[in-house]
Amino acid sequence: MAAGSFRFPRIDFSPELKALQQEVRDFLASERASGGYTPVADGWAFGVDLEFSRKLGQRGWLGMTWPKKYGGHERSSMERYVVTEELLAAGAPVSAHWVADRQSGPMLLKNGTEQQKQEILPRIAAGECFFAIGMSEPDSGSDLASLRTTATKVDGGWKINGRKIWSSGAHFCHYMIATVRTGGTRDEKNRHEGLSQFLIDLKGPGIQIRGIKNMAGDEHFNETVFDDAFVSDDCLLGKEGEGWHQVTSELGLERSGPERFLSSAITLTEAMRRIGDNPDSREAETIGKNVARLKAMRRMSLGVSALLQGGESPVVEAALVKDLGTKFESTLLNDVRQLIPTEAIGQSTDDYARTLSEGLLRVPSSTIRGGTNEVLRGIVARQLGLR
Numbered sequence: 001m002a003a004g005s006f007r008f009p010r011i012d013f014s015p016e017l018k019a020l021q022q023e024v025r026d027f028l029a030s031e032r033a034s035g036g037y038t039p040v041a042d043g044w045a046f047g048v049d050l051e052f053s054r055k056l057g058q059r060g061w062l063g064m065t066w067p068k069k070y071g072g073h074e075r076s077s078m079e080r081y082v083v084t085e086e087l088l089a090a091g092a093p094v095s096a097h098w099v100a101d102r103q104s105g106p107m108l109l110k111n112g113t114e115q116q117k118q119e120i121l122p123r124i125a126a127g128e129c130f131f132a133i134g135m136s137e138p139d140s141g142s143d144l145a146s147l148r149t150t151a152t153k154v155d156g157g158w159k160i161n162g163r164k165i166w167s168s169g170a171h172f173c174h175y176m177i178a179t180v181r182t183g184g185t186r187d188e189k190n191r192h193e194g195l196s197q198f199l200i201d202l203k204g205p206g207i208q209i210r211g212i213k214n215m216a217g218d219e220h221f222n223e224t225v226f227d228d229a230f231v232s233d234d235c236l237l238g239k240e241g242e243g244w245h246q247v248t249s250e251l252g253l254e255r256s257g258p259e260r261f262l263s264s265a266i267t268l269t270e271a272m273r274r275i276g277d278n279p280d281s282r283e284a285e286t287i288g289k290n291v292a293r294l295k296a297m298r299r300m301s302l303g304v305s306a307l308l309q310g311g312e313s314p315v316v317e318a319a320l321v322k323d324l325g326t327k328f329e330s331t332l333l334n335d336v337r338q339l340i341p342t343e344a345i346g347q348s349t350d351d352y353a354r355t356l357s358e359g360l361l362r363v364p365s366s367t368i369r370g371g372t373n374e375v376l377r378g379i380v381a382r383q384l385g386l387r
């Protein structure tokens with residue numbers, strides 16, 4: 001790719017997409033009015049509501065693009081985009097199923113056995129089966145390929161030993177897709193070789209999940225310890241030694257969605273609700289500036305989706321959207337906080353005060369999770385031939 005040639009194709013919603021958008025909006029409005037959910041900041045990462053996930057499954061809004069024979073709905077990725085965008089913008093509590101729907105299901109579809117697809121995918125699509133991501137380790141975050149957790153071949157399967165860290169939701173998830181070492185070494189030269197991915201039942205023997213509280217008090221992520229944890233042969237996902245290739249394509253799914261700029265949008269909406277129809281000039285300027293930024297991010301994010309739908313791999317564009325989007329989320333919260341100061345009350349029944357305080361405590365993690373912004377800029381620089 002030549003420097004300056006970023007691709008963000010323009011997408012206009014068809015009447016069918018607009019109708020779907022309205023359907024989701026109507027559903028969310030009625031759920032919110034009836035107490036079916038309470039808006040939450042960063043709801044795709046921190047809003048766990050098992051009942052709400054099940055309701056989305058019943059409406060056919062999970063596993064949307066997957067084959068019907070595996071419980072999916074064979075809809076387009078743009079239809080999926082429309083649904084996820086509305087859920088995010090409304091601050092819906094969609095965290096329980098988010099990873100399974102976004103990346104683990106598609107990974108299983110690509111690399112799982114026929115039996116795994118038949119057994120697990122319909123449960124994900126029903127909003128009843130949840131997944132954790134097993135990439136990071138205590139000494140391996142950005143430098144993922146330096147990971148140490150091993151899988152050793154034994155009769156009929158593999159024994160896994162080591163530690164994963166920051167495993168979001170592992171305490172309630174059914175499975176983890178973990179990237180571990182089945183060969184190779186941690187040396188600079190060989191580190192990308194000998195990595196493999198496994199489907200691990202988190203209720204299996206030899207697995208201990210220890211919660212780690214974050215600074216907002218959320219019980220969100222965990223340390224997952226494997227002590228001779230046995231998994232059968234069919235739990236090897238894809239090919240032995242192909243883990244690096246597989247995990248980078250998993251990261252592509254993880255980084256490219258609208259959740260990377262919409263996590264704080266609910267607070268902007270609640271601020272606008274507070275201000276009403278007659279903003280003063282300062283309010284109008286702050287709201288106008290942030291809505292314009294949001295529109296620009298959305299335009300870029302839709303462009304990434306269009307490229308993905310066309311079978312392309314928009315690594316640079318997705319990295320740019322995550323970098324700009326996560327910085328935008330932080331600026332937005334600080335802007336509205338200065339506009340409408342409020343006490344930081346996480347339990348407040350006032351939706352503005354609560355989502356603002358939740359958002360302020362959670363937003364620092366947005367430039368870290370899914371790969372830090374510095375690392376993403378390194379990817380952009382490499383793709384542009386600048387390093």
Ligand SMILES: Cc1cc2nc3c(=O)[nH]c(=O)nc-3n(C[C@H](O)[C@H](O)[C@H](O)COP(=O)(O)OP(=O)(O)OC[C@H]3O[C@@H](n4cnc5c(N)ncnc54)[C@H](O)[C@@H]3O)c2cc1C
Pocket residue numbers: 132133134135136137139140141142143165166167168169221365368369370371372373374375378
């Ligand atoms: C809320 C949250 C949820 C998470 N959930 C999960 C999960 O479910 N599963 C999972 O596996 N992981 C998860 N993570 C872990 C996350 O992916 C890692 O924290 C992230 O990849 C960074 O790794 P690290 O924390 O080890 O930091 P380090 O890699 O040690 O980085 C420290 C600092 O050095 C900088 N740095 C490192 N390397 C470079 C480089 N090459 N160039 C420039 N700067 C560099 C980084 O940008 C960062 O500022 C989660 C993290 C958070 C915050």
